[in-house]
Amino acid sequence: MSAEYHIVVCGSVVPDPLQTLAPMQGPTGPGLKNELMLPAVLDPFAAHSLYEAADLAKKNPGSKIWLVSLGNKMKLQQLMMTIAQKVSFELVALDGSASGFTDSFEVAEVLAGAIENIAGLDRSKLLLFGGCSSASRDAGVTLQMIGERLGLVNQFLAVDKLTSEDGGNLRILERIEGGEYQVSTCSGPPAVMGWATGNLPEPPNNPQVGMANMRTIMPALQKATASQVGAAGMTFEKVELPSQQRKTRIVKDTPVEEIAREIVAWIKG
């Protein structure tokens, strides 16, 4: 027996992980050098949560997915060109800063407000999805605060597996210390799931999905609400890159046995 879920995925743009980043001081606080020029991707953990949402929705007909995204409107539009071809969803766009240096409290307030205003969202069926932490602020706190604002007291963090069981129960595996999972059950929605990587690959691009999505994405981008998020009350004394240059000793043209002995001595030393 399947259940109907209304899945809201929170996720935004972050710089491509392969890019080299440099901090800079702006008029309102720290930021990234050439931030708007950097190639961007959907935040990796949030992307995993979107793929898991799609899988769950597919297994439970009648379910629906919204992607709530706060970021620069132009960057969001670029992002949608790729993401929209992978998964069916309805976009709720918020035009504002996606910087890691904004305060999670302010971001949570804006995102919760947007979710509350989603037309047709049945809160009794709500599963609030997102990444367990972003690749920008990397704090892992925003989703829980949104959940609290929406009155959700069944929350899970670093989820790798969610199973919808007969009878409506959800079975959840969360990452905990020591490379283990905590196994919990929850008597159905509403609930919050902060995803780790999950177990699904990135879905292939499907132009038909992309075309269907674009019918709603473009209007959503056009009516994206301007959202002010900052870091009121925070003072950044400095933001700097760590010194990471080491003087590497290269050992080559050396017999394997000699290398092995050196490694063993180092391990035991």
Next chain:
Amino acid sequence: MESILFLAHSQSDGTLPKSALEALSAALEVAGKMSGGGLSVGLIGDNIQGAADAIAACGAQKFLAVEGPEFSVSRYGSDAAAAEALVRQSGATLVLAPGTSRFSRSLPGVNQRLNGRIETHVSGLDCAGDTLKLQRWYYRKRMEATLTRSQRPWFVLVDAGVFPVWEGEAGSANLEKVEVALDDDCKRTQVVGVEAPTSDAQTIRPDAELLFVAGAGWTKKQADGEIHLKDAENLILGFLQKSKASLGSSKSLVDQSCEGEAVLTFMSHLNQVGQTGATPRHPKGLATCCHGEEPHVVGWRFINERRAISIDPNCGWAIGKADVLYVADAFEVIAKVNEILES
């Protein structure tokens, strides 16, 4: 003047986790540096007296506790209710806690309830007069910020491995119980238990001296033009068994399992280090068959001594980032290392 609360939860055996004792050191350091910074302790768990007694000599003015079977498990609803009650009861303006999975899940919500602010993954604390400054990483450990805040209460979750473990005599703590009633909604979540990931062996050992990182090269064609997966598995597992190292992996290697390619059966996303994985803390690290630059640097941020084995003498990951690069075939080297460790 700050009022400081050190918040901790017990483990299944009733003791405090090591990371809690580290966070206690941090709290004591902050309390010691701030004028009039009184420290209270707030504990959550079942039969918490033993845990309180173990830190009775820490110098806290007050020991508060939310206690009972409902609070022995790691569950958002009960943990958030308990922590909220303890913070309210203590009147704390600064709340220091270990960044355990349990508190990482629940304290952000408590912060929301109390209209406070929160910082997690804190890697350093300093006091300038009565101003607390903390360090934390942004953009997945790629840049470090020093910051402070004006809002209170301020929740500070300290990363494991940053502060020394608090050590002191056990005593007898005078516990002040704080009563918390859980509503039915909080109990909709039931903790069933703990399970290890599907793998042939427990390969993640947070307390290991050595982190062994396996890259995608282990699953690629070798000099003879063939893939030697079984050999790779035996060599890596043999090394882990003999060296007691913890196993890390590059993203490309763990992703292969999702993409239907040849995989090492014991490898899961839990092993992944780097920007979308863990940044573990170990004294030493040995990388094998890895490639790439930026994401790997992040995974190795907190590894003190780093060595790498690669057939590429210009390996972009190793040069400038590892202390020693062995230009050699990892299959041959690890086989020999295992042989020596065995003998």
